[in-house]
Amino acid sequence: MSNFKRLNTKIYKKSGPTVTPDSIYWKKLKPPVLVKEFGPIDYIDFSPVEPYYFAVTCSVRVQIYNPITKVVAKNLSRFREAAYGAVFKSDGRLLLTGSEEKNVKLFDVSTKSLLRLFKGHTAAVHRVNFLPGQLQIASYSDDKTVKVWDIPTEKNLITYEEHTDYIRAGVVNPTVENTFISGGYDGQIKMFDIRTEKPIFSVSHGSPVEALLFVPTGGAFLSAGGTDIKIWDPLMGGKLRGSISQHHKTITCLRMATDNKRLLSGSLDRHVKVYDINTYEVVHTMDYSNAILSLDISKNDDTLTVGLVDGLVCVSRREEDIQEKPVQKKKRASYRYTSYINFYDADLVVEPEIKEKEAKYDKSLRKFMFSKALDQTLIPYVANKTxxxxxxxxxxxxxxxxxxxxFAGRTPKSILSILKFIHKNIVNYRFTRVLIDAFNVFLNVYENSLDEMPANVCTILIEINKLLAEELNLLNQLAELQGSMSMLLAAATSASDVDVLKDKSTLSLVPSENARKNFVVNIS
Known part of the structure; x- marks a missing residue:
C-alpha cells in the first residue's frame, strides 16, 4: 500500500518579492543621509573626476558636497536670484549655471571665482550644457530660445527661436560634435546643429518635456514628460522606438547608471525606478519621503543623490564589500614526532528519524472523513490565519x-461558517476560481432547501450575490479601460512612425569684464 500523500497547501501561499541580482545590488545602498537645503532641489550633478564631488543647485546658491563626509566643500553664492541647473565640465574644473537673473554664469571650481557672464536672454535660464569638443556652451531659456555662446569671448554665436513655450530641458550629443537637442513645455523636441540655422528634425513628445538624456553611444535619446519616457532614434530622423509608462505622476529627471547598463528615472510619485537599458523593463524601485525633482549617481554607482521638493538632499552610499580573510590551512604534523597510534572512530552514529506531525485535516482525509476534514479547516483560527x-x-x-x-447534511451553523469563509475570500485573486466552483457545488446541494434556511444564512447569500455583481462590474470596467488604452497607444505609435570625441583642453581663463562687474555681497 502506497504512502498517503498529504495536502499541498503551498500552492496558494502569497508570493513574496522576487529576489534578483539587481534587487540585491541596489539594496546594498545604505539608508540615505538627509541634508536640508533652503528650497526645492532644482538640479544635482556629479563631477566626472575623482573624488566625484556633486553640485546641488538650490535657491540662490550652488553647494558642492563631498560624497563621503556629506558636508559642503565649496559654496558658490554669487546670485541675486535663484540659480538653476549647475553642471560640471568634463574635466571637473569649470561649473556652468543658469539663473533667474536671465544670464549664464561660468565659475572656476577650485577658486570659486566667476570667470564669464553671458548676457542676452530675456527670461530665466533653467538648463545649460557644455558642448563636447568645443569651447562653447548652450543655454535653454524661458524666453523660448536656445542660444550658443563662445566661452573665450562671451559672444552669442547663434540663437534658435523654434519653440513656442518655456524650454526646460536640453542635452548634448556625446558622440557627434556640434549637435544637441532641446525640449520645451510646448511638447516639442528639436535637434540642432550649430553649423545650420534650422533644426535638423522636430518630434512631439505629447506633453511638456521635463528631462532629456542621450544614450552614450549616440544612437538613441530619451525624453521624459508627463508619466511617459519615450525612446527616439536620431539617426532615423527622430523615429519613435518605444515608450515606457511606469510612473503615475510627472517624471522629472533621467540618469544613466551601472556603466550605462541601467536607466534611473525620478518622479513626483516619490519613486526612483531602475530600468534595464536593453529591455527597458523595471528591475528595481526605490521609495522616498516626498516628490523627487532631481537625481544623479556617481561613477561606479558608489553614491546616489536624490533631491526632493521639500529641500531635502538624500545621499546614499554603497556598502563596501568586506573581503573575507583566507583561512589558513593547518600545518600537517611531522611523522618524525607523531606516535604510531591510530585514532579511528569505531562507533557509527545513526541520526534519529524526524517524523513530521500530521495535520488533523490530513488524518481525517486519510480516513475518508471529508466533512470532518472540512470542518477542521474552517475553524476560525485556521481559516483566518491560513x-x-x-x-x-x-x-x-x-x-x-x-x-x-x-457539504450535504449540515446544520445551519456549519452552513453559515462555510458561507462566511466564501464571502470573505471569494474576491481574493488567489482563491477566486476555486471558491466560485465550490459555491456552485454548494448551491447545487441546497438549491431545493434555500427557502427553509434561517434569515442569517439568506442574508449572507444575498451579500455574496452583491459582491460577485460588483466584482463583475469592476472587471468589465477594467476590460474597457484596457481596450481604450491599447487603442490610444496603438494610435500614438502609428502616428509617430511617419563614436565619443575627447574634450579639448580647457583654456586658462581669467575673469572677464562683465564677470568683474557682477559683484554680489553675501551677508551670513
Missing part, C-alpha cells in the same frame, strides 16, 4: 468528486 488550507482542501475534494458529500 485560508489557503481550506481552499486547497476544497480543490482536493472537488478533484475526488466528494465535495457534495462534504
Amino acid at each position: 485560508p489557503e488550507v481550506a481552499v486547497t482542501l476544497m480543490q482536493e475534494l472537488m478533484r475526488r468528486k466528494v465535495l457534495e458529500k462534504a
Whole structure:
C-alpha cells in the first residue's frame, strides 16, 4: 500500500518579492543621509573626476558636497536670484549655471571665482550644457530660445527661436560634435546643429518635456514628460522606438547608471525606478519621503543623490564589500614526532528519524472523513490565519468528486461558517476560481432547501450575490479601460512612425569684464 500523500497547501501561499541580482545590488545602498537645503532641489550633478564631488543647485546658491563626509566643500553664492541647473565640465574644473537673473554664469571650481557672464536672454535660464569638443556652451531659456555662446569671448554665436513655450530641458550629443537637442513645455523636441540655422528634425513628445538624456553611444535619446519616457532614434530622423509608462505622476529627471547598463528615472510619485537599458523593463524601485525633482549617481554607482521638493538632499552610499580573510590551512604534523597510534572512530552514529506531525485535516482525509476534514479547516483560527488550507482542501475534494458529500447534511451553523469563509475570500485573486466552483457545488446541494434556511444564512447569500455583481462590474470596467488604452497607444505609435570625441583642453581663463562687474555681497 502506497504512502498517503498529504495536502499541498503551498500552492496558494502569497508570493513574496522576487529576489534578483539587481534587487540585491541596489539594496546594498545604505539608508540615505538627509541634508536640508533652503528650497526645492532644482538640479544635482556629479563631477566626472575623482573624488566625484556633486553640485546641488538650490535657491540662490550652488553647494558642492563631498560624497563621503556629506558636508559642503565649496559654496558658490554669487546670485541675486535663484540659480538653476549647475553642471560640471568634463574635466571637473569649470561649473556652468543658469539663473533667474536671465544670464549664464561660468565659475572656476577650485577658486570659486566667476570667470564669464553671458548676457542676452530675456527670461530665466533653467538648463545649460557644455558642448563636447568645443569651447562653447548652450543655454535653454524661458524666453523660448536656445542660444550658443563662445566661452573665450562671451559672444552669442547663434540663437534658435523654434519653440513656442518655456524650454526646460536640453542635452548634448556625446558622440557627434556640434549637435544637441532641446525640449520645451510646448511638447516639442528639436535637434540642432550649430553649423545650420534650422533644426535638423522636430518630434512631439505629447506633453511638456521635463528631462532629456542621450544614450552614450549616440544612437538613441530619451525624453521624459508627463508619466511617459519615450525612446527616439536620431539617426532615423527622430523615429519613435518605444515608450515606457511606469510612473503615475510627472517624471522629472533621467540618469544613466551601472556603466550605462541601467536607466534611473525620478518622479513626483516619490519613486526612483531602475530600468534595464536593453529591455527597458523595471528591475528595481526605490521609495522616498516626498516628490523627487532631481537625481544623479556617481561613477561606479558608489553614491546616489536624490533631491526632493521639500529641500531635502538624500545621499546614499554603497556598502563596501568586506573581503573575507583566507583561512589558513593547518600545518600537517611531522611523522618524525607523531606516535604510531591510530585514532579511528569505531562507533557509527545513526541520526534519529524526524517524523513530521500530521495535520488533523490530513488524518481525517486519510480516513475518508471529508466533512470532518472540512470542518477542521474552517475553524476560525485556521481559516483566518491560513485560508489557503481550506481552499486547497476544497480543490482536493472537488478533484475526488466528494465535495457534495462534504457539504450535504449540515446544520445551519456549519452552513453559515462555510458561507462566511466564501464571502470573505471569494474576491481574493488567489482563491477566486476555486471558491466560485465550490459555491456552485454548494448551491447545487441546497438549491431545493434555500427557502427553509434561517434569515442569517439568506442574508449572507444575498451579500455574496452583491459582491460577485460588483466584482463583475469592476472587471468589465477594467476590460474597457484596457481596450481604450491599447487603442490610444496603438494610435500614438502609428502616428509617430511617419563614436565619443575627447574634450579639448580647457583654456586658462581669467575673469572677464562683465564677470568683474557682477559683484554680489553675501551677508551670513
